[in-house]
Structures are given as structure tokens and as C-alpha cells.
Amino acid sequence: MRSLISPFISKLALFKHNLGRREFYQFPSVAALRENGEVHDDGIQVYCDHLVVLKKGVQERFQDILKMKILNWVIDLFSNSNEIEMELKEELIDLQTNEELKPKFKDGYHSFWLQKQISDLYPGLWRM
Structure with a gap:
């Protein structure tokens, strides 16, 4: 289970980082909307904030599993x-x-x- 949760958390951080830098590799739909002028910087910031909240929520929910040491x-x-x-x-x-x-x-x-x-x-x- 930990081998599934840890990468997911790391990917959320990566997604937030890339989205904040306006790199939309993981978000082709957002890239298309951005090109059409339908998404602005404030909207992107909202997405980044949601990713931060999601990451914190996953970390809190699965903290017992994340702290486990697997020999x-x-x-x-x-x-x-x-x-x-x-x-x-x-x-x-x-x-x-x-x-x-x-x-x-x-x-x-x-x-x-x-x-x-x-x-x-x-x-x-x-x-x-």
C-alpha cells in the first residue's frame, strides 16, 4: 500500500510545481483551455491550491502507512x-x-x- 501512496503524493507535488510554472504536460486539457484564453493565472492558482490541499489530505489520511518501516x-x-x-x-x-x-x-x-x-x-x- 505504501508503494502506491508515496508515489501518488510525490506526483501531486510535481503536478503542483509544473502547473505553477505554467508547464501543462500532465494537464493537456488545461493547456488547451489556456491557449483559448479560457483559463487565466488566477484560475491556475486555484488549481495549484487544490493540489496542495489534496496532497495534505492524502498525507494526513495515510500517515500511519507512510510512517511504516518495511524491512x-x-x-x-x-x-x-x-x-x-x-x-x-x-x-x-x-x-x-x-x-x-x-x-x-x-x-x-x-x-x-x-x-x-x-x-x-x-x-x-x-x-x-
Whole structure:
């Protein structure tokens, strides 16, 4: 979820920046209206203000998700696991060497961790 929200927030900032500089790459309809004289500087400022409000609203609404720290081994199961707690290293080794589950990780870490058997076989890792 965080991997969807963070880029969206960054794009809102980019859109506001570009719109404020009268660069309408992301807004072809506004560019057409501007060329026809239907949108003036004060109208563009209103759009910029709306983008600022939208960005703040998204940041506030999803602040808990944005503050989450996703450990590297959650995203890349086969990476260096130095950041994992000692009690969970054995479970992680068992998971990393499970030949039946390795191909399923290629479908993406979201779907991998949502499998029922992961929570059953590796409850400590699942709770992380």
C-alpha cells in the first residue's frame, strides 16, 4: 500500500510545481483551455491550491502507512537478513530454503505474504 501512496503524493507535488510554472504536460486539457484564453493565472492558482490541499489530505489520511518501516527481507526474502531479530532468524532460514514457496515469491511480495500457509508455517515472521 505504501508503494502506491508515496508515489501518488510525490506526483501531486510535481503536478503542483509544473502547473505553477505554467508547464501543462500532465494537464493537456488545461493547456488547451489556456491557449483559448479560457483559463487565466488566477484560475491556475486555484488549481495549484487544490493540489496542495489534496496532497495534505492524502498525507494526513495515510500517515500511519507512510510512517511504516518495511524491512528489506519482507520485500526481498532472499536478501541479507542482518536486520531481523535473533529469535526469527531460524524461521527466516526455513522460509528462504522452502523450495515449494520460492516460485510463489516471484508473483510479488504482497501476494506471497498473504498466503494462508505462510502465517501457519512461519507465525513469528508473519507477525512482523
